[in-house]
Amino acid sequence: EAEVAQSPRYKITEKSQAVAFWCDPISGHATLYWYRQILGQGPELLVQFQDESVVDDSQLPKDRFSAERLKGVDSTLKIQPAELGDSAMYLCASSPLEGVYTDTQYFGPGTRLTVL
Amino acid sequence: AQTVTQSQPEMSVQEAETVTLSCTYDTSENNYYLFWYKQPPSRQMILVIRQEAYKQQNATENRFSVNFQKAAKSFSLKISDSQLGDTAMYFCAFMDSWDAGNKLTFGGGTRVLVKP
Numbered sequence: 001e002a003e004v005a006q007s008p009r010y011k012i013t014e015k016s017q018a019v020a021f022w023c024d025p026i027s028g029h030a031t032l033y034w035y036r037q038i039l040g041q042g043p044e045l046l047v048q049f050q051d052e053s054v055v056d057d058s059q060l061p062k063d064r065f066s067a068e069r070l071k072g073v074d075s076t077l078k079i080q081p082a083e084l085g086d087s088a089m090y091l092c093a094s095s096p097l098e099g100v101y102t103d104t105q106y107f108g109p110g111t112r113l114t115v116l
Numbered sequence: 117a118q119t120v121t122q123s124q125p126e127m128s129v130q131e132a133e134t135v136t137l138s139c140t141y142d143t144s145e146n147n148y149y150l151f152w153y154k155q156p157p158s159r160q161m162i163l164v165i166r167q168e169a170y171k172q173q174n175a176t177e178n179r180f181s182v183n184f185q186k187a188a189k190s191f192s193l194k195i196s197d198s199q200l201g202d203t204a205m206y207f208c209a210f211m212d213s214w215d216a217g218n219k220l221t222f223g224g225g226t227r228v229l230v231k232p
Contacts, residue, residue, distance in 0.1 A: 031218065042120075042207050042223050042224050042225050044222070045220070103218055105163075
C-alpha cells in the first residue's frame with residue numbers, strides 16, 4: 001500500500017541552526033500539506049501545495065520558514081534559524097486532486113524536531 | 117474561522133466495551149465535511165471515518181460510528197467492542213467543502229486508553 005514518506009524521523013538541533021525536512025507524497029497526489037503538531041495538540045496547517053504552486057501559506061512564519069515543491073512531487077520544509085519554540089512534530093500529508101477521495105488526507109509518520 | 121473543540125483530554129475504557137468521544141465545531145457554512153483521525157503511539161495518523169454535512173444518515177465503519185447533530189454542531193465518535201489496538205489519540209477535524217484547498221482544522225485531541 002502506498003504511503004507518504006518523510007525523513008528524517010527525528011532531528012535534534014541547537015537554536016539558531018538550520019534544519020530541513022523532506023516529504024515524498026503518495027504517487028499521483030497533486031496536493032501536499034505540511035502541518036506542525038505541538039505535543040498534546042492537534043496539527044496546524046503551515047503550507048499547502050497544489051502541484052508546485054503554493055495554495056495557502058498564511059500560517060507559515062515566513063521570516064524563518066520556507067517550503068518548496070519544485071517539480072510538483074516531493075517537498076522540503078526548512079527552518080532557519082531554529083528557535084526553541086519550533087520543537088514539535090512536523091507532519092506531511094497528501095491527497096489526490098481527482099476521484100472519490102479528494103477530501104481525504106494521507107499522513108506520513110512525521111519528523112520530530114527538538115531544538116536545544 | 118472555523119474552530120473544533122474536543123472537551124475530553126483523556127478517556128479510558130475496558131476491552132470489549134464502548135466509548136464515546138465528543139466533538140463540537142463552529143462554522144457559518146452549510147456544506148462541509150467532518151472527520152475523525154486516529155494517531156497511534158509513534159505511528160502515522162490515519163482516517164477513521166468521515167461524514168458529509170448534507171447527509172443526514174450517520175456514517176459507520178465497522179466498530180466505529182458517529183452521531184452527527186448538524187443543528188447542535190456536534191460530531192461524536194462511538195467505538196464499540198473496544199480493542200487494545202484502539203489505544204491512540206483521536207482527532208476530530210473539519211473541512212469546508214467550498215474551500216479551494218480542502219484545509220483541515222483539527223481539534224485538540226482525545227487520548228483513548230483501552231485496558232485489558
